Amino acid sequence: MIRVARRYVPILTTLALVVATFVAGSLAYPNFASAGVVRNLLVDNAFLAVAAVGATFVILSGAIDLSVGSVMAFTSILIARLIEHHAVHPLAAIALSLLAGAVFGLAQGLIIDLFKLPPFLVTLAGMFFARGAAFLIHPQSIGIKHPFVANVLNDQLSLRLPFGERGVSIPITVDIAIVTIALAAVVLRSTRFGRSVHAVGDDESSALLMGLNIRATRLGVFTLSGLCSALAGIVFTLYQQSGDPAACKGFELDAIAAVVIGGTLLRGGIGSVLGTALGVLLLGLIQTIITFQGDLSSWWTRIAVGLLVLAFVALQGQLSKRDE
């Protein structure tokens, strides 16, 4: 029983921190505990949540994907260019960019698997590749003015909740994030693929001896990561209503930070998507508080995130040391 409890220490810590940060914010600033702030917290971090879900799979399998931010930028400029310059229907553009992301992820997985190269090196090259490709599609950002995106996707499909005087509308981007998190949680917990990801990340040789198909698992993980990056790029594009080849530089680090703060072990094997979602919330809350404070520069966010990652990694190190 104690063993089980220890497993949940990181995620419970994150939960406690999320609650504590929110309470502290509410006490320190008037208007902090309002539906509007919570809504913005969700809206501003929807694409981080989607990207972090992909990163959770990769990190659980014991690998790392550094191409996330570049693939997001590639997706966003691809969609914008297709819609605005080639008169492609937004839904078709979205489907095409999802396919592109999945193929890109699969290609990275294949190179890693076939040539036994370290994931961080291959995805580092992938990060360069996707960033260059994004600028090749179009060197500047393109605003999306297609009526379908503004009216249907961003307006009609958003949820209206009866909070406050005028109500709160939850845009489709938040729904996408929540559905992604829920689906990923089910896949990780209750499918053969999800269990293989855990097993491969925990101990690759044991997984091999158990007869698991390690190659298929690894390819699946990287394909899924590419798919999630593309989806995050789509959410980002809907959020910004424009495509930008220079967007999301270094975003993979935020995604990895959210995963680590969410209690996933960086050497793989242990972790959860729900933890990652909490990690995203915590990062968002810190950002919100720094905005509310007003006189703190945004670089304090970087320092806070760095220290949080360090604290969580140290905590995990202590926990796994006691396990040995």
Add this chain to the structure above:
Amino acid sequence: MTSFLRPRPALTSLAWPLAALALLVLFNLLFTPGFFNIELRDARLFGTPIDILNHASKVAIVAVGMTLVIATGGVDLSVGAVVAIAGAIAAMLATRTQAPFPLVVLAALAAGGVAGLCNGVLVTRLRLQPIVATLVLMVAGRGVAQLITDGLIITFEHRELSSLANTSFALLPIPAWIAIALALATGLLTRRTAAGMFLEAVGDNDRACRYAGVNDRAIKLAAYAFCGGCAGLAGLVECSYIKAADANNAGLFLELDVILAVVIGGTSLSGGRFSISGSLAGAVLIQTLTKTMYMHDVSADVAPLPKAIAVLAVCVLQSPVVKDRVSAAFSRGRP
């Protein structure tokens, strides 16, 4: 076993980057007009090759330190952020105080060394994976640099500091001399003493090292501190070159170029084998490739794409899988 018949590792590791460099030079000879135009003005050479050397030296200085870290089986992702921190400290000292120039240099180097030491402690004491341990400083370091400069770009008119990267000695720019001297000193220190062997042994198998009585932690710690110091030196060169400290952009994505230079130079990413001369060649190769693309109207934004393909191709060719295939194909004909 024919391993003793193979050429020395140092030679094979240099062969790849030098061959690629030769190909690039040949390409430029044929298709880039004016690539080799060098002119002498005020006892200083100007021209594309000199430009390449100047920019490659920054990558090379950090690559020397990174080579040792990668030799121990680690990696340092924080060098770009450390460049920003060191540059910020140097610029602040040069503008806000009357500190003598040697003190400015020393402060930048010390800042880098301390940052590297932090990485080393995380890796050896907290036993974090190197990617993760240095990721922390990579994320937080740029924030620290901005904390030092108060979020401003600090420009300076300091005579000695701004002449460091903007003057020449014996025809070559000073940064190139710094890189060459650093590489020579490090090469002598590692290859003429047991230090290089210890580094490779720790990278090969740190547990076996410990059982054999080698202090593997101290060696790793020293490697990270040295790498941080190199990044501090590069930070000094960078801020001197642009006569300003820009916490946002100094050393941005430098870690990528540096790691690629080291890997292209034949240092094994899994540790246990390193080549400082290879890293130098890798740094020059990467900068030549970048410059060639610029001269052929590939925009700086698109340039990463062909760079990624080139790097991936080199890594695939050097991967154990391909090497085994090749050597199997060669040995098949023999009895």
